[in-house]
Amino acid sequence: MHVLEVASRRYGNALFEIAIEKNKLELFLEELKDVRNILTSHEELRSLLHHPNIPFEQKKKVIFKIFKGKIEDEIVNLLIILIENNRISDIELVYYDYKYLVYKYKRKKIAYVTTAVEMTAEEVEALRQRLSDKYQSEIEVQNIVDPEIIGGVHLKIGDHIIDSTIKGQLTQIRKRFLQEYREVRS
Secondary structure, three states, X not given: OOHHHHHHHHHHXXXXXXXXXXXXXXXXXXXXXXXXXXXXXXXXXXXXXXXXXXXXXXXXXXXXXXXXXXXXXXXXXXXXXXXXXXXXXXXXXXXXXHHXXXXXXXOEEEEEEEEOOOOOHHHHHHHHHHHHHHHOOEEEEEEEEXXXXXXXXXXXXXXXXXXXXXXXXXXXXXXXXXXXXXXXHO
16 A cells, blocks of 8 residues: 555544544545545636645635634544644545445445436436435446447446446447457468
């Protein structure tokens, strides 16, 4: 396991334990997601927090000014610790590690659904409900748009993969054709 992954996992685990203790799993998840989005989408802020010549105390003041009183203190404290340890760039990994722990704890699964065009909210909800019934678990559907699949759906949930895309079907037809062609030639 890579050093960055070990560190981010440690931070994610620590936040998870605090969240369990304070019964704030979902709140911390939402706030951590918001913080991650802010830090990854604002180039100036990201540059300031990564800059080696800007003192820690100044970075800390910026974090307090932006987040103090708007999000839980535990999330603010996590940001301060990440900055102090020069790991603020790990915020994305910490978020995903924490999210993984929350989903595992709640027996929640993520379904990655690849389609050629974006699914409507109604389609996403209908699929989420069908998958929830099938897997007897709460499901989050993440729609990934990939025009190269031409049509159909590619679904990945946990270790299960269902490929009913036109591209997947064409690939299977091609494999069978090549196999039969080789058998005829030999």
